[in-house]
Amino acid sequence: MEMRVEDFIVNGVWDFQKLKMWVSREEAIQIRRIPISISRCSDKLTWAFSRNGEYTVKSGYIEMKRSFDARMSTAKAGLSLQVPSSLWPSIWKIKALPKVKHFLWRLCTNSLPLKENLFKRRCNLSSLCPICELEPETPEHLLFFCSWARAVWLSSSLSCRFDRSRLKRVDLWLAEVFGGVVGGDESVFALVASICWFIWKGRYFFVFEKKTSDPVLTKDLAEKACDEFLSVRVKPKSCSAPPLARDSATSVWAPPVSGFFKANVDGAFNPKDLRAGLGVIFRDFEGVVLDGCSIPVFASSCLMVEALAVRQAVRMARDLELDNVVIESDCADLVNSIGSDVNRQCNLVADWLAKAAVRRMCPLGWVFSPPSSLASLLALDACGIRSGIG
Numbered sequence: 001m002e003m004r005v006e007d008f009i010v011n012g013v014w015d016f017q018k019l020k021m022w023v024s025r026e027e028a029i030q031i032r033r034i035p036i037s038i039s040r041c042s043d044k045l046t047w048a049f050s051r052n053g054e055y056t057v058k059s060g061y062i063e064m065k066r067s068f069d070a071r072m073s074t075a076k077a078g079l080s081l082q083v084p085s086s087l088w089p090s091i092w093k094i095k096a097l098p099k100v101k102h103f104l105w106r107l108c109t110n111s112l113p114l115k116e117n118l119f120k121r122r123c124n125l126s127s128l129c130p131i132c133e134l135e136p137e138t139p140e141h142l143l144f145f146c147s148w149a150r151a152v153w154l155s156s157s158l159s160c161r162f163d164r165s166r167l168k169r170v171d172l173w174l175a176e177v178f179g180g181v182v183g184g185d186e187s188v189f190a191l192v193a194s195i196c197w198f199i200w201k202g203r204y205f206f207v208f209e210k211k212t213s214d215p216v217l218t219k220d221l222a223e224k225a226c227d228e229f230l231s232v233r234v235k236p237k238s239c240s241a242p243p244l245a246r247d248s249a250t251s252v253w254a255p256p257v258s259g260f261f262k263a264n265v266d267g268a269f270n271p272k273d274l275r276a277g278l279g280v281i282f283r284d285f286e287g288v289v290l291d292g293c294s295i296p297v298f299a300s301s302c303l304m305v306e307a308l309a310v311r312q313a314v315r316m317a318r319d320l321e322l323d324n325v326v327i328e329s330d331c332a333d334l335v336n337s338i339g340s341d342v343n344r345q346c347n348l349v350a351d352w353l354a355k356a357a358v359r360r361m362c363p364l365g366w367v368f369s370p371p372s373s374l375a376s377l378l379a380l381d382a383c384g385i386r387s388g389i390g
Contacts, residue, residue, distance in 0.1 A: 012036055033274065033298040035308060038315075048300050051333055083108055083171045090178035095186055095230060096193045103197055107139055108171035112200075114142060130207050139170040142203065149199050151215035156195060157223065157371040158188070159363035176270075177359050185352060187230060187373040188361065194226040195219070227372070253346040253381040255285045260324040263313040266350035267305030267331070268358045274300065277357025278309035279350040280316060282325075287382050289370075291320060294353040294362035306331035309354070348377045 003022065008015050013036065019028035046053030049063045091104050106112050115137035119127035129137040132146050143149055144162040153160040167173050178189055198221050202213035256262040261284055269276045276299040281292035293312065299305045310329060317325045329335050330347040352374055356362035363371055370378060 009036060012038070030300075033300045035299070035304065035311075038311070051303055084175040084179075086179045087171060087175040090175070090189075094178065094193050095190045096197075096226075097229065100193050100197045103200060104174065104193060107143075107196070107200075108174060110139060112139065112142075114138065131203065140167060143170060143196055143199055148202070148213070148215055152195060152199055152202075152218050152222075155216050156191070156219045157363055158191065158195075158361050159365075160361055176275075177361070185355070185373045187226075188356075188359075188371075190230060191223065191226045192361075194222040194229075198222040198225070253348075255283065255287055256324075256326050258285045260285065260326055261290065261317075261322050262326045262328060263317065264328045264347050264350040265306075265309035265313045266329065266347055266354040267299075267302065267307075267309045268351070268354035269299060269302040269305045270358055275358050276305045277354050277359075278305055278312055279353025279355075279357060280309060280313045281349050281353060282313075282316065282320070282322070287378075289367055289378065291316065292353065292367055294357040294366070296357045296360060303331070303333060305354075306334045309350075310334065349374065349381065352377055 008019055008022075008031075014032045014034075016028060016032055019031055023031070047055040047059065050056060050059045087108060088105075091101055091108075094101060094104075110117065115124055115130060116127040118124035119136075127136040129135055129141055129146055131148050135141050135145065144153070144167060145164065150162070153162070174192075177192055198218050202218045205211040205213055253264075261282055263280060263282050265278070265280050267276065267278045275296070277294065277296045279292070279294050282290040284290060293316065295312065297305065297308055299308060306329060310327060313325075313327050317327075328347065330351075353362060353366075363369075366374060
């Protein structure tokens with residue numbers, strides 16, 4: 001049976017299930033990372049491991065060596081279950097109490113006295129979760145899949161939902177959250193650790209003191225403890241002395257002129273697992289947020305994610321019926337052929353949204369009710385507007 005590329009595209013996206021019927025799953029995943037053009041242009045062959053898409057002997061050698069090193073590393077690992085080595089430094093650097101870090105360490109090594117562990121050691125008659133009594137109490141069930149724990153995460157400012165098909169091990173998830181994106185938000189990391197700790201405390205009160213913990217109250221306690229610790233350990237930010245170097249006008253976000261709108265875009269890419277996300281935010285000349293998005297996407301390079309972010313901004317501007325729009329990106333390689341790029345310090349909000357998309361941790365309704373870490377960046381940009389007005 002003869003098939004064409006267009007047969008695998010449905011409503012502008014790849015039909016992943018049909019692809020797996022014709023090629024291997026690994027090949028289907030790679031194909032799904034190829035963005036589909038929204039315009040009718042001719043296809044061409046490109047080399048994915050260089051910025052300009054052209055093959056060179058150097059880029060070919062580097063990619064071949066990387067692939068060889070990855071195969072050797074997998075062979076050495078064997079079949080043993082190993083915790084990612086990058087996770088431990090990330091845990092010890094979290095801005096949290098030592099007991100919280102120690103709890104996360106025990107959680108990732110599966111050394112907590114959970115029902116399943118006690119049952120395996122014949123110290124308990126049942127492995128079921130003591131709260132819901134529906135599933136074995138594993139680290140993943142304790143934190144993410146118990147109905148009570150799900151309510152805690154959903155009611156928090158992170159508004160997290162967890163997919164069973166993707167979240168298999170808690171240590172891999174924490175490694176992705178804490179270390180998957182370079183330059184992540186430390187306050188988000190601290191809040192994640194605090195929520196995990198207070199879910200464990202809520203479980204303790206239920207098992208040993210027969211007290212049923214309210215998910216919203218647990219969330220409030222976690223956020224309050226996190227804010228109190230950060231307020232003591234971290235110097236408060238102010239408009240007069242921000243922690244970032246701003247020695248020139250080009251390092252401050254500047255609003256568009258009256259009658260225009262500005263869209264700041266950014267992309268985040270994790271080369272370890274090829275997960276990517278983009279962030280877009282629209283603001284008017286007064287700095288008021290009009291709309292935005294934080295979307296996980298399929299991509300194969302940093303440059304591709306940055307390009308997809310610009311394309312998403314164009315689509316949103318069309319849907320919002322905005323004509324006078326200025327699009328800013330901090331990716332010099334992408335915009336050099338079009339115009340000048342913007343300083344990275346002017347693009348912190350879009351950068352936050354992109355990294356949140358990679359971690360799948362951008363809260364719902366952030367446009368109207370942003371979490372504290374995002375609100376502080378928006379306030380910092382607003383300080384630049386006020387100082388510019390005089």
